[in-house]
Amino acid sequence: MRRNASLLLRALLAAPLALTAIPVLADTYLCAGDSVRVFADDAGLGSSPIRTITGPTAGIAECYAIALDNKHGELWVTTQSTIRAFAARADGDATPLRTITGPSLFAVGIAVDVEADEVYVGTPGGQIFVYPRTGNGSPTPLRTIQSAALGTVVGLFVDRVNDELYAVNGAGSIVVFSRTADGTVSPLRPFATTTQPFGLVVDAHGNEVFVAEGASTISVRDRSGALLRSINDANLTKSTGLALRRDAILLVGNQYQSSTTQDAIFGYPRTQNGGASSVIDINFAAPLQRSAWGLATSHGFECNEGQTTSYCLFREGFE
Numbered sequence: 001m002r003r004n005a006s007l008l009l010r011a012l013l014a015a016p017l018a019l020t021a022i023p024v025l026a027d028t029y030l031c032a033g034d035s036v037r038v039f040a041d042d043a044g045l046g047s048s049p050i051r052t053i054t055g056p057t058a059g060i061a062e063c064y065a066i067a068l069d070n071k072h073g074e075l076w077v078t079t080q081s082t083i084r085a086f087a088a089r090a091d092g093d094a095t096p097l098r099t100i101t102g103p104s105l106f107a108v109g110i111a112v113d114v115e116a117d118e119v120y121v122g123t124p125g126g127q128i129f130v131y132p133r134t135g136n137g138s139p140t141p142l143r144t145i146q147s148a149a150l151g152t153v154v155g156l157f158v159d160r161v162n163d164e165l166y167a168v169n170g171a172g173s174i175v176v177f178s179r180t181a182d183g184t185v186s187p188l189r190p191f192a193t194t195t196q197p198f199g200l201v202v203d204a205h206g207n208e209v210f211v212a213e214g215a216s217t218i219s220v221r222d223r224s225g226a227l228l229r230s231i232n233d234a235n236l237t238k239s240t241g242l243a244l245r246r247d248a249i250l251l252v253g254n255q256y257q258s259s260t261t262q263d264a265i266f267g268y269p270r271t272q273n274g275g276a277s278s279v280i281d282i283n284f285a286a287p288l289q290r291s292a293w294g295l296a297t298s299h300g301f302e303c304n305e306g307q308t309t310s311y312c313l314f315r316e317g318f319e
Contacts, residue, residue: 047286051091053092058095064293067294068300076112078108126152151170153167210270235254237255241296245299
């Protein structure tokens with residue numbers, strides 16, 4: 001018996017240890033002209049990017065929107081006439097994993113439905129193209145949504161809980177379609193008319209929709225579009241991208257529209273109502289950039305809380 005116990009102990013010591021995944025700090029992704037800049041979630045005033053995706057091979061130009069697919073560890077980036085998928089941990093002049101292009105594709109807004117394996121792309125022509133997530137080259141769209149309610153589609157969000165697609169018209173309106181809409185269709189409902197909307201995040205189970213109004217205000221609405229509350233900050237000059245973290249912090253991209261002041265990322269408690277000072281300030285040490293637009297975080301709400309698209313939590317970081 002003693003000999004068997006000794007053999008068992010030696011076998012256990014010789015066996016490789018089973019490693020447990022350790023959660024990593026979240027990354028905050030900012031779409032900034034000809035680059036995507038990545039910041040640690042504990043970044044503050046004076047922080048610089050921990051990674052920057054840029055260069056001729058990366059091919060990022062006039063980046064307006066990004067979508068983070070945490071399930072597959074991929075970052076989708078609009079680059080005017082293409083959309084490009086990178087490894088989420090890419091850095092420098094990285095080669096895209098896949099590139100989707102087409103004669104009529106001018107990419108502005110983007111969202112990824114990780115459950116359906118689909119990528120939604122908004123264009124200035126009032127169209128939304130739906131491509132297979134694994135598409136490469138010039139694939140035929142799976143569906144094309146057209147509507148008189150769509151202008152330049154600068155923002156998209158897929159609400160899998162309610163099977164709905166939110167589309168932001170840069171001219172000042174937001175409309176809601178069926179997630180599987182195809183062809184020339186009417187919206188399920190108009191959602192809201194705003195000043196100059198861009199970013200939009202839906203918390204389906206919380207029945208709240210966060211909208212960057214384009215100036216100093218983030219509106220929080222219910223799914224019918226009724227205003228619940230507003231987050232106001234005089235330091236917000238032009239709010240752009242939005243991302244909702246699982247620690248209940250709402251990240252907001254801000255353009256100063258200045259040649260001398262660096263664009264910023266601010267963070268506010270998601271339940272904030274009325275005037276607020278940001279609890280997070282990022283990006284002031286980075287080199288001056290072209291305007292900040294799309295925003296994403298690798299630690300968004302859990303998938304079962306309704307955010308199954310761009311901001312879905314990737315279990316324990318990018319294992």
